[in-house]
Amino acid sequence: ETGVTQxxxxxxxxxxxxxxxxxxxxxxxxxxxxxxxALGQGxxxxxxxxxxxxxxxxxxxxxxxxxxxxxxxxxxxxNALELDDSALYLCASSLDLWTxxxxxxxxxxxxLTVL
Amino acid sequence: GENVGLHLPTLSVQEGDNSIxxxxxxxxxxxxxxxxxxESGKGPQFIIDIRSNMDKRQxxxxxxxxxxxxxxxxxxxxxxxxxxxxxxxxxxxxGSNYKLTFxxxxxxxxxx
Numbered sequence: 503e504t505g506v507t508q509x510x511x512x513x514x515x516x517x518x519x520x521x522x523x524x525x526x527x528x529x530x531x532x533x534x535x536x537x538x539x540a541l542g543q544g545x546x547x548x549x550x551x552x553x554x555x556x557x558x559x560x561x562x563x564x565x566x567x568x569x570x571x572x573x574x575x576x577x578x579x580x581n582a583l584e585l586d587d588s589a590l591y592l593c594a595s596s597l598d599l600w601t602x603x604x605x606x607x608x609x610x611x612x613x614l615t616v617l
Numbered sequence: 618g619e620n621v622g623l624h625l626p627t628l629s630v631q632e633g634d635n636s637i638x639x640x641x642x643x644x645x646x647x648x649x650x651x652x653x654x655x656e657s658g659k660g661p662q663f664i665i666d667i668r669s670n671m672d673k674r675q676x677x678x679x680x681x682x683x684x685x686x687x688x689x690x691x692x693x694x695x696x697x698x699x700x701x702x703x704x705x706x707x708x709x710x711x712g713s714n715y716k717l718t719f720x721x722x723x724x725x726x727x728x729x
Contacts, residue, residue: 558716610659
């Protein structure tokens, strides 16, 4: 186990609804990244948070937003859910801004199904 | 656009055989690569990494080879075991300080 936890494990929503996913980073890690993994695909980078600020963002629309709290846990919020948002959402934590030699430790993910 | 991709989507081997999983990348700025293993219902797990100033790196039962000339890397697993059955991804940090770019993955099945 990596020490990164995510909740909930599974979630079912309907199109147009809003969802909040949560991540607790590994102890001592201040950087959290979020990824979307569609079925049969590799994870796609959504954004990264470092010390409560967004540090970088992938090619996702503004309805994907996030927060990082003082304890470095994080939330991913998705508004106006679409069917294509159905995926496994992964959170990864790392120690400081991830350098080439630091690992990102992934949580088990939240499986979101949009009907 | 730039991406990291894989040659084969599936690989089936016999227990005890060696496995080779291949990956091609196109981002010329790629200078750091990681192999991840993802078991069903779990997040990706770090296996081994390699920097672009290296051609080969070995770990426990795993070896990663990097050929920068043809932008190709491979993961070799020695004496493959049933517990090695999973999806394997190569990922590229591509000069970015904040994101990994993953390929589609190869499903490795180890037959007892």
